[in-house]
Structures are given as structure tokens and as C-alpha cells.
Amino acid sequence: MSPSLVIEDLLKDFGPVPALDGRMVRVLHGISLKAEPGNVTTLLGANGAGKSTTLACAQGLVPANGGTVRLLGEDPYGASPALRSRVGVMLQDGGLPPSMRPIPLLRHVASFFQRPGDIDGLIERLGINEFATTSIRRLSGGQKQRVALAAALAGNPEVVFLDEPSAGLDPQSRQVVFDLINELRDAGLCIVLTTHLMEDAQRLSDYVYIINDGHNIAQGTVAELTAHAATETPVQAVTFNAATSLVLPALPEHLHLAESTPGHYRLDGVRTAADLAALTGWWSREDILPHALTMQPRTLEDVFLEIAEKGNHAN
Numbered sequence: 001m002s003p004s005l006v007i008e009d010l011l012k013d014f015g016p017v018p019a020l021d022g023r024m025v026r027v028l029h030g031i032s033l034k035a036e037p038g039n040v041t042t043l044l045g046a047n048g049a050g051k052s053t054t055l056a057c058a059q060g061l062v063p064a065n066g067g068t069v070r071l072l073g074e075d076p077y078g079a080s081p082a083l084r085s086r087v088g089v090m091l092q093d094g095g096l097p098p099s100m101r102p103i104p105l106l107r108h109v110a111s112f113f114q115r116p117g118d119i120d121g122l123i124e125r126l127g128i129n130e131f132a133t134t135s136i137r138r139l140s141g142g143q144k145q146r147v148a149l150a151a152a153l154a155g156n157p158e159v160v161f162l163d164e165p166s167a168g169l170d171p172q173s174r175q176v177v178f179d180l181i182n183e184l185r186d187a188g189l190c191i192v193l194t195t196h197l198m199e200d201a202q203r204l205s206d207y208v209y210i211i212n213d214g215h216n217i218a219q220g221t222v223a224e225l226t227a228h229a230a231t232e233t234p235v236q237a238v239t240f241n242a243a244t245s246l247v248l249p250a251l252p253e254h255l256h257l258a259e260s261t262p263g264h265y266r267l268d269g270v271r272t273a274a275d276l277a278a279l280t281g282w283w284s285r286e287d288i289l290p291h292a293l294t295m296q297p298r299t300l301e302d303v304f305l306e307i308a309e310k311g312n313h314a315n
């Protein structure tokens with residue numbers, strides 16, 4: 001199946017910026033990505049990384065300054081209404097008319113489409129009945145998010161862009177939104193979302209692009225990104241009791257042993273199978289049994305922080 005969205009070497013400039021003597025400022029420096037139908041593709045990055053700008057170009061809201069964007073085979077900037085009707089967009093700030101009430105708004109949005117989605121189903125599913133008589137202006141952040149998501153889906157889109165879909169949601173609503181996103185994916189929609197929340201990215205994504213300062217810095221499935229050699233799996237600090245002033249064996253340099261209180265030891269930096277082999281041999285000779293030794297699978301957060309740290313050292 002061909003990708004619904006293909007972005008290649010995307011450049012985006014903003015400006016002129018008065019604080020920079022009227023110069024333009026480049027915020028996307030060659031972003032490339034693909035998003036397939038039946039997949040959740042996530043743009044993950046810190047605040048200001050360029051996620052929303054990438055989405056704005058992908059949706060055709062702003063023109064690119066270089067590179068190419070193809071959404072369902074067309075350039076989305078200035079695209080035909082036919083293309084727009086196949087795409088749903090949930091913006092970060094909602095973009096909803098403040099004086100309307102949620103249900104008339106959703107019915108109104110659905111009326112623009114030839115093949116609208118199941119509005120009643122979405123209202124029920126997203127608990128919008130609970131605040132049906134409140135105008136958009138007075139809704140809480142999480143309630144607005146739910147209406148914005150329903151509005152994005154009102155036209156039964158093939159591609160849906162979700163900018164920070166779980167922002168402001170309580171745990172229950174978050175679960176409802178996650179379940180809905182999973183169902184839409186299973187129904188074959190191409191879902192492109194942005195988040196700076198590692199946990200959301202880890203739970204939802206089929207494929208993740210990590211973006212930093214307008215550059216692609218890593219990409220892969222969650223499994224690929226987190227499956228670096230098991231040797232990089234961090235192990236939590238190991239503690240054990242032993243005789244005071246234990247004579248330490250020659251441990252690898254990156255292991256740090258400290259006697260925190262007399263007879264109580266703490267070992268940091270255990271990472272590799274070889275570390276464990278060195279330690280267990282020593283423990284066996286000294287008849288030491290650690291209190292606990294826990295292997296932590298790498299999370300996207302570990303990957304992200306490592307990459308960001310490497311980037312900082314490189315600068």
C-alpha cells in the first residue's frame with residue numbers, strides 16, 4: 001500500500017523576525033517522513049522542535065520553503081476541496097468557534113461532507129453529551145480536546161492529523177481517546193500525531209520520527225528505537241550488605257561501588273552482561289546476595305534523552 005503522506009527534505013522559514021533585524025528564521029531543516037494507512041505515525045520532539053510546523057505544511061496550511069509534500073498524492077498547499085474532504089485535522093488550540101455548542105457544531109461540520117462519519121457514535125463515545133449544553137468557550141481544556149477530535153473525524157477522513165491529542169485529558173478520557181485512535185488505525189486510517197509525551201508515543205505509535213530543532217534525529221518502530229543491544233539496558237542501582245570495609249575486586253571502571261553506611265553497599269553503572277558476570281563471580285566468592293537487581297527495559301524516554309544528550313555534546 002502506498003503511503004498517504006510523503007514529506008521529503010522539507011524546509012520552512014518564518015519571518016521576517018524584528019528581533020533578528022528583520023531576517024527570516026529557518027525552523028525546519030530538511031524533515032523527511034512517510035505515513036502509511038493503517039498506521040499511527042508519530043512526530044515526537046521537545047517543545048519548539050518543529051512538530052506543529054511540519055503538520056501545518058503536511059496539511060497545506062502554510063507553504064513549504066523547500067522540499068516536497070505529497071498528501072494522498074497531491075501537494076496539499078492550495079489543494080482541491082476533494083483532497084481536503086479526505087483529511088481530518090485536530091489542531092492544538094482547537095480552532096473551534098467559541099459561541100457554538102458542541103453538538104450543533106459537530107452536525108454543522110459533518111454537513112460539509114458527502115460521506116460524514118457517525119456523529120452520534122462519536123458524541124456518545126467521547127462523552128460529549130455530558131457537556132452538550134455548554135458553549136465551546138466555557139468548556140474545559142479536556143472537553144474541548146474531545147470536541148476537536150470528534151470534529152476532525154466528522155468527515156470520515158482517510159488521513160487524520162492529531163496535534164497533541166491527549167493534552168489536558170484526564171486518565172479516563174485519555175484511555176477513551178487512545179482506544180478510539182487504535183480502532184481508527186485498525187479500520188485502516190492513516191493517523192499522524194504529534195506529542196512530546198514519550199509514554200503516549202510508546203503506547204500508540206507504529207512508527208516514530210524523533211524531531212529536534214527542525215531536524216530528523218531518529219526514526220523507527222518503538223521496538224526498533226528501544227531495542228538497542230540489551231547491553232545498553234540500564235540496571236537500577238544494586239544494593240547489598242557485606243562485611244564492613246570489603247576489599248573490592250578490580251571492577252570495570254564504569255561501575256561505582258560505595259559503602260553508604262558501614263556494611264551497606266551501593267553499586268551504580270551496571271550495564272552489560274560482562275558486568276554481571278564479574279559481579280556474580282565476586283559475590284559468589286564473598287557469599288554476597290544482592291537485595292535486588294532489576295533490569296529496566298529501555299523506554300522511548302531513555303532513547304530520546306540519550307539522543308538529545310549526544311546532540312548537545314556534538315554542539
Ligand SMILES: Nc1ncnc2c1ncn2[C@@H]1O[C@H](COP(=O)(O)OP(=O)(O)OP(=O)(O)O)[C@@H](O)[C@H]1O
Nearest residue numbers: 014015027045046047048049050051052053054196
Ligand atoms: N509563525 C511563526 N513565526 C515565527 N516562528 C514560528 C512560527 N511558528 C512557529 N515558529 C517557531 O518554529 C519553531 C517550531 O515550532 P513548532 O510549533 O513547530 O514546534 P513544536 O515541536 O510543535 O512545539 P510544541 O511541542 O511546543 O507545540 C519554534 O521555535 C517556534 O517558535
